[in-house]
Amino acid sequence: MRATSELAGLEAEVRTGAACTGVDPRLFTDPGLLSSVTAARYCARCPVQLSCFVLALEIGATEGIWGGTLFGAVGPITEPVMRYDP
Numbered sequence: 001m002r003a004t005s006e007l008a009g010l011e012a013e014v015r016t017g018a019a020c021t022g023v024d025p026r027l028f029t030d031p032g033l034l035s036s037v038t039a040a041r042y043c044a045r046c047p048v049q050l051s052c053f054v055l056a057l058e059i060g061a062t063e064g065i066w067g068g069t070l071f072g073a074v075g076p077i078t079e080p081v082m083r084y085d086p
Contacts, residue, residue, distance in 0.1 A: 010055050019046035029064035036070055043068030 020042040053067025
């Protein structure tokens, strides 16, 4: 587990640099709205995809899509989405 200051820095990096900034967060967490295809489109072009995934692991995320990976009660349950760099 990272120190609190490191975790805060990682969270700030994700919040300010994510491709999904400004998108309704329920798209990534609400089972009724959860669309892995739509979320994957954001994640695939996101410059902080890896940091988002690491943040999810560090905070013990149990639901939603983080860094292109679907998380469940047992942790990551899908493979990360591959990034596309044109």
